[in-house]
Amino acid sequence: MTNSDLSKIKAPINEELQNFNRLYKDSMKSSVTLVDLVTGYILKQKGKKIRPLLVLLSAKLCGGVTERSYRGAILVELLHTATLVHDDVVDDAKKRRGFPSINAIWKNKIAVLLGDYLLAKGLMLSVEGTDFDFLGIVTGTVKRMSEGELLQISKTRKLNLDEETYFRIISDKTASLLATCCEIGAHSATENEEKRQMMKEYGENLGMAFQIRDDILDLVGKTKIFGKDQGGDIKEKKVTLPLLYAIKNSPEKESAEVIKAIKKGADGESVKKIIEFAVKYKGIEHAEQVAMEYALKAEKSLEKFEDSPEKESLMSLLHFVVERNK
Amino acid sequence: MTNSDLSKIKAPINEELQNFNRLYKDSMKSSVTLVDLVTGYILKQKGKKIRPLLVLLSAKLCGGVTERSYRGAILVELLHTATLVHDDVVDDAKKRRGFPSINAIWKNKIAVLLGDYLLAKGLMLSVEGTDFDFLGIVTGTVKRMSEGELLQISKTRKLNLDEETYFRIISDKTASLLATCCEIGAHSATENEEKRQMMKEYGENLGMAFQIRDDILDLVGKTKIFGKDQGGDIKEKKVTLPLLYAIKNSPEKESAEVIKAIKKGADGESVKKIIEFAVKYKGIEHAEQVAMEYALKAEKSLEKFEDSPEKESLMSLLHFVVERNK
Numbered sequence: 146m147t148n149s150d151l152s153k154i155k156a157p158i159n160e161e162l163q164n165f166n167r168l169y170k171d172s173m174k175s176s177v178t179l180v181d182l183v184t185g186y187i188l189k190q191k192g193k194k195i196r197p198l199l200v201l202l203s204a205k206l207c208g209g210v211t212e213r214s215y216r217g218a219i220l221v222e223l224l225h226t227a228t229l230v231h232d233d234v235v236d237d238a239k240k241r242r243g244f245p246s247i248n249a250i251w252k253n254k255i256a257v258l259l260g261d262y263l264l265a266k267g268l269m270l271s272v273e274g275t276d277f278d279f280l281g282i283v284t285g286t287v288k289r290m291s292e293g294e295l296l297q298i299s300k301t302r303k304l305n306l307d308e309e310t311y312f313r314i315i316s317d318k319t320a321s322l323l324a325t326c327c328e329i330g331a332h333s334a335t336e337n338e339e340k341r342q343m344m345k346e347y348g349e350n351l352g353m354a355f356q357i358r359d360d361i362l363d364l365v366g367k368t369k370i371f372g373k374d375q376g377g378d379i380k381e382k383k384v385t386l387p388l389l390y391a392i393k394n395s396p397e398k399e400s401a402e403v404i405k406a407i408k409k410g411a412d413g414e415s416v417k418k419i420i421e422f423a424v425k426y427k428g429i430e431h432a433e434q435v436a437m438e439y440a441l442k443a444e445k446s447l448e449k450f451e452d453s454p455e456k457e458s459l460m461s462l463l464h465f466v467v468e469r470n471k
Numbered sequence: 472m473t474n475s476d477l478s479k480i481k482a483p484i485n486e487e488l489q490n491f492n493r494l495y496k497d498s499m500k501s502s503v504t505l506v507d508l509v510t511g512y513i514l515k516q517k518g519k520k521i522r523p524l525l526v527l528l529s530a531k532l533c534g535g536v537t538e539r540s541y542r543g544a545i546l547v548e549l550l551h552t553a554t555l556v557h558d559d560v561v562d563d564a565k566k567r568r569g570f571p572s573i574n575a576i577w578k579n580k581i582a583v584l585l586g587d588y589l590l591a592k593g594l595m596l597s598v599e600g601t602d603f604d605f606l607g608i609v610t611g612t613v614k615r616m617s618e619g620e621l622l623q624i625s626k627t628r629k630l631n632l633d634e635e636t637y638f639r640i641i642s643d644k645t646a647s648l649l650a651t652c653c654e655i656g657a658h659s660a661t662e663n664e665e666k667r668q669m670m671k672e673y674g675e676n677l678g679m680a681f682q683i684r685d686d687i688l689d690l691v692g693k694t695k696i697f698g699k700d701q702g703g704d705i706k707e708k709k710v711t712l713p714l715l716y717a718i719k720n721s722p723e724k725e726s727a728e729v730i731k732a733i734k735k736g737a738d739g740e741s742v743k744k745i746i747e748f749a750v751k752y753k754g755i756e757h758a759e760q761v762a763m764e765y766a767l768k769a770e771k772s773l774e775k776f777e778d779s780p781e782k783e784s785l786m787s788l789l790h791f792v793v794e795r796n797k
Contacts, residue, residue, distance in 0.1 A: 177618050179625035231587065234560070235580040254561040255624060257583060258617045261557065264587075265613035268594070272607040280606060281598040287591035291584045292503050298581060299505035 157454035203330025223267030293317025320352025350443035360385035387428030483780035529656025549593030619643025646678025676769035686711035713754030
């Protein structure tokens with residue numbers, strides 16, 4: 146997604162996003178200087194803020210951005226930031242968005258504690274605002290996200306993944322949070338249960354399309370400037386949809402060899418060969434088609450809403466998600 | 472605290488504790504096999520369960536154990552377990568209660584995620600039970616606990632601690648959770664605001680006494696079978712109450728030397744010398760007195776309650792906390 150594409154998508158809620166940025170910064174304030182130092186560092190990096198964007202667009206589409214919408218947007222962004230900080234500990238990652246990660250600068254100890262702090266802070270804001278519906282939605286999501294990651298780890302170790310488990314993993318670890326953003330946005334703007342449900346489904350399907358595209362790009366995307374190397378998933382023994390499909394739809398002799406190579410710990414040339422195998426047996430094409438199907442499902446969830454700049458933005462977001470090259 | 476002392480304290484709520492153990496085990500169940508494997512390992516270790524004990528005793532003292540009391544007890548124990556799992560990652564600890572830690576067996580990745588899972592699970596139970604008052608209490612506590620630890624880290628690094636900051640740190644990182652246990656127990660049993668407040672104060676002061684005793688034992692306790700070495704805090708540059716007092720009440724020449732030795736990273740003989748310094752300048756005596764004062768304050772919070780076996784247990788707990796030798 147280029148920055149200019151994203152600017153267009155953000156246009157209908159530019160003002161609201163500015164309000165959000167101010168409130169988000171305030172929400173992180175702590176009486177502990179070290180906390181302010183680390184959160185100040187996080188704030189300087191300016192992520193894409195896709196999650197608050199989803200909350201605010203969903204709210205506007207469902208009736209209008211309210212005070213509750215801002216609290217919801219802050220909640221999901223704090224939660225997302227907390228999981229990123231923990232993820233970097235988990236993966237021992239030294240970089241995040243091109244900057245040294247929190248654990249790289251301040252060590253694991255501070256990173257784990259700061260993640261806990263940010264999560265608690267987000268939940269506290271919802272308690273203080275008596276947004277109990279948000280709490281129900283979000284605590285279920287945190288549980289699903291950690292379960293999804295844990296399921297992925299256990300399946301990765303044994304390398305016995307099937308498509309059904311793959312879809313469960315990406316739904317839990319990625320789509321659940323995007324669904325939550327849209328659901329919370331809708332909750333903040335309308336009492337209409339049908340609208341809330343439609344927005345949740347939009348977010349879930351957007352998230353599925355997003356993660357599948359991510360998994361495709363890991364195999365055949367251009368090497369990202371700050372991102373992982375091509376085939377990073379293979380090196381980590383993560384078998385994603387394109388490979389799953391290719392393994393199922395290739396002669397047993399070839400697929401057995403590929404599985405053996407992944408198990409052994411593929412690198413360099415053997416990673417290249419495995420990617421070629423995924424392409425040869427139409428794994429990439431298949432995954433692209435599945436991502437497209439999810440995007441279409443998401444589009445369908447928006448059908449009943451009247452046309453508006455917000456709806457336009459949510460549609461554009463779908464296109465970018467399935468078409469992006471990095 | 473010996474096991475027989477603890478048995479006596481538990482006697483008035485033996486049946487309730489058995490109910491709790493069953494419900495607690497159920498609460499951890501997951502559809503992800505790996506999660507069940509790790510939580511099964513945690514459950515086998517059987518901690519002292521001081522926190523659920525506090526919830527249930529407080530509830531019984533305030534009117535009786537209810538369904539909400541059990542949910543509260545599960546919430547605090549899940550939260551406590553989550554922080555222990557994260558703490559072991561944070562401290563790179565290889566043992567917990569004499570068993571290999573989660574991170575030692577399953578690595579940091581799984582330990583961080585499992586901690587997040589347990590915390591979310593606890594909060595979800597409260598949401599499902601519509602115990603919104605618990606959520607308000609507990610999210611504030613999680614925030615205080617992480618802030619307390621972070622404050623301790625930043626002060627430890629610079630070695631510029633004063634008594635006021637020391638008390639804030641131990642209040643945030645330890646006393647807040649014990650206060651929460653008693654407050655939640657009271658909330659589950661009575662609408663009486665005065666009783667709720669008294670129980671919260673009891674827990675806070677119990678927690679302060681507990682942590683100060685812990686800090687004393689780190690310096691002059693018998694080496695624990697499974698615990699850390701004597702003077703572990705000094706090696707980690709953690710200056711606790713006994714040393715703070717001794718530094719303030721000794722000739723500047725001596726205190727400057729001690730500070731220098733701690734900063735350099737004390738070990739072996741120099742740790743011994745620093746402990747002798749703390750003893751010589753009455754740091755231990757002073758800290759024991761302060762712990763006793765907190766215990767007396769806690770006792771005072773129970774005064775207005777009628778005599779009962781539960782009250783007796785909560786009193787006994789105070790004695791053990793300030794008198795224990797390990």
